[in-house]
Amino acid sequence: xxxxxDVSDKALEQFLQLYNxxxxxxCKGIAEGVENSNYIMATDKGQFxxxxxxxxxNEDDLPFFLGLMNHLAKNDLATARPIEQNDGKLYSTLCxxxxxxxxxxxxxxxxxPNNQNLFQLGVATANFHKKAxxxxxxxxxxxxxxxxxPLFEKCGNDINIIAPNIKGGLHNFLSNELQFLQENWPSNLxxxxxxxDLFPDNVFFMxxxxxxxxDFYFACNEIYAYELAIIINAWCFEKNGELNSTKVRxxxxxxQSARQLEAAExxxxxxxxxxxxxxxxxxxxxxxxxxxxxxxxxPKKPDEYIRNLQFHQKIDNYKQYGIE
Amino acid sequence: xxxxxDVSDKALEQFLQLYNxxxxxxCKGIAEGVENSNYIMATDKGQFxxxxxxxxxNEDDLPFFLGLMNHLAKNDLATARPIEQNDGKLYSTLCxxxxxxxxxxxxxxxxxPNNQNLFQLGVATANFHKKAxxxxxxxxxxxxxxxxxPLFEKCGNDINIIAPNIKGGLHNFLSNELQFLQENWPSNLxxxxxxxDLFPDNVFFMxxxxxxxxDFYFACNEIYAYELAIIINAWCFEKNGELNSTKVRxxxxxxQSARQLEAAExxxxxxxxxxxxxxxxxxxxxxxxxxxxxxxxxPKKPDEYIRNLQFHQKIDNYKQYGIE
Numbered sequence: 330x331x332x333x334x335d336v337s338d339k340a341l342e343q344f345l346q347l348y349n350x351x352x353x354x355x356c357k358g359i360a361e362g363v364e365n366s367n368y369i370m371a372t373d374k375g376q377f378x379x380x381x382x383x384x385x386x387n388e389d390d391l392p393f394f395l396g397l398m399n400h401l402a403k404n405d406l407a408t409a410r411p412i413e414q415n416d417g418k419l420y421s422t423l424c425x426x427x428x429x430x431x432x433x434x435x436x437x438x439x440x441x442p443n444n445q446n447l448f449q450l451g452v453a454t455a456n457f458h459k460k461a462x463x464x465x466x467x468x469x470x471x472x473x474x475x476x477x478x479p480l481f482e483k484c485g486n487d488i489n490i491i492a493p494n495i496k497g498g499l500h501n502f503l504s505n506e507l508q509f510l511q512e513n514w515p516s517n518l519x520x521x522x523x524x525x526d527l528f529p530d531n532v533f534f535m536x537x538x539x540x541x542x543x544d545f546y547f548a549c550n551e552i553y554a555y556e557l558a559i560i561i562n563a564w565c566f567e568k569n570g571e572l573n574s575t576k577v578r579x580x581x582x583x584x585q586s587a588r589q590l591e592a593a594e595x596x597x598x599x600x601x602x603x604x605x606x607x608x609x610x611x612x613x614x615x616x617x618x619x620x621x622x623x624x625x626x627x628p629k630k631p632d633e634y635i636r637n638l639q640f641h642q643k644i645d646n647y648k649q650y651g652i653e
Numbered sequence: 654x655x656x657x658x659d660v661s662d663k664a665l666e667q668f669l670q671l672y673n674x675x676x677x678x679x680c681k682g683i684a685e686g687v688e689n690s691n692y693i694m695a696t697d698k699g700q701f702x703x704x705x706x707x708x709x710x711n712e713d714d715l716p717f718f719l720g721l722m723n724h725l726a727k728n729d730l731a732t733a734r735p736i737e738q739n740d741g742k743l744y745s746t747l748c749x750x751x752x753x754x755x756x757x758x759x760x761x762x763x764x765x766p767n768n769q770n771l772f773q774l775g776v777a778t779a780n781f782h783k784k785a786x787x788x789x790x791x792x793x794x795x796x797x798x799x800x801x802x803p804l805f806e807k808c809g810n811d812i813n814i815i816a817p818n819i820k821g822g823l824h825n826f827l828s829n830e831l832q833f834l835q836e837n838w839p840s841n842l843x844x845x846x847x848x849x850d851l852f853p854d855n856v857f858f859m860x861x862x863x864x865x866x867x868d869f870y871f872a873c874n875e876i877y878a879y880e881l882a883i884i885i886n887a888w889c890f891e892k893n894g895e896l897n898s899t900k901v902r903x904x905x906x907x908x909q910s911a912r913q914l915e916a917a918e919x920x921x922x923x924x925x926x927x928x929x930x931x932x933x934x935x936x937x938x939x940x941x942x943x944x945x946x947x948x949x950x951x952p953k954k955p956d957e958y959i960r961n962l963q964f965h966q967k968i969d970n971y972k973q974y975g976i977e
Contacts (some may be wrong), residue, residue, distance in 0.1 A: 338762075355758075355857070355859070358684035369693060437677065507716065
């Protein structure tokens, strides 16, 4: 949650003149999105999300992110569409930062999604993967396998204290796991554009239906099945650390109703679950150690992902997740 | 800026059943209001502000605050009206905290209000004072003259370091000023309900007109002219610390177009400016020393109010502010 940049009324009105969106009625900073400053605003023509891209988003990636959102929205996926400026551009500068105006999506992020929501999420994820096939910009994963070892090293050697209950220490635990992932990384799996951050915060539901996917700022070209592994970690564990295999099953049923998984993708699910647990564990660990000064962000402790990773280490077949 | 309480979709939907406001479409935490958690939300019947009252607001004061908002809105002041529940109540409990649903007001808080805005603010402030005369609940000022000495003492003796440029030290400076205020406090001035926190953040404008006043959670019975002194401090100083007397004049013209000030009120303006500078100086000082843990609040340094106080100490007649 973050509002980093304070936008003045004057600067905003000037910015809005680049668009054909009418006259400003109000604008309020919202506590949404960790990487950017987000505002909800209304004009006499409608409501919008105004996003200012802060330091952690590379401006060079914006044509990919905003182009992808545009591509998916035009292909009828329930996603937030960037509004085109009068000159056709999808972003320009506000308060010295790249900024875009995004269509406002109704719906609420669910704290306790049910099995039907998981099925709907599965369908939407598969449709995302399929509809993005015709999107013609590529972006490598900036937080993929090759990036974890350097990120781990940036966390330093004094991390054992963060998880004192791990036998042999957290540093050793992560070091061994990183080696395992390097040595056992699956090859030849289908790849394409994935969202790469499909957490419950980023999926809206309304009247029992999935109404929108937001926050495309980790999207990249990656193994499709890796997205599914992220979702198992982010949506299918109970608060007490137990896996809810009914949710896993519902999600996979939804996904496979729109895109059939190959046997190799299913076989790789366990290592990809370990891998995606590692990815979020490492960024949370890093953020926990390096709380940005004057940020409104409350970093999340890495504990949940340490626990998930330990869970996956004991799984030796994808069927144990409840996948059919 | 603060969102303290995380409201689940389930809890919110249950809460909304107490009202006749239709079905929830979306709800987003906004970075507004220091004392409370605020959300903007929409149903199929309209948009609302949802406020959860955190520890710093005393639940016993809610009938005063919400009753006042209701009273003023019914008397056509541009203020946010609390929505009545089906049983007529103006608040109940959400996530274990008192919570109210408030009418949504269009408009933006101005970073650089102009003279016309100050005139409009003057008119609205006078109308606030006059329309609140018929409101029949009373609330003493919880941050009035009698409260400053104890608040000052709670800040401790090691405060000089916060303003190293003050000759004789900040502690001595404040101690002397508190004594001066005690000894010279004006008596027999007209009193009534004031907003007591009419900062630019709390006043919305739209299409060049004042569209709404929000955040009534410091409102109390107090000297009317004290409100005007707060506004001089909050609206009429330039960033470089200079007083903009044109703004002061525009504000007072607006105020006096709706409520004529007595000579005694004008004569008391200098000491009330010193007093209101002291009040915000002390709370900012206290908050600066005691940043609440896990808060999303960025405390404001007291510097601006130290500077204002020093400015007022050199004034000996209200006409020097530009007041006619």
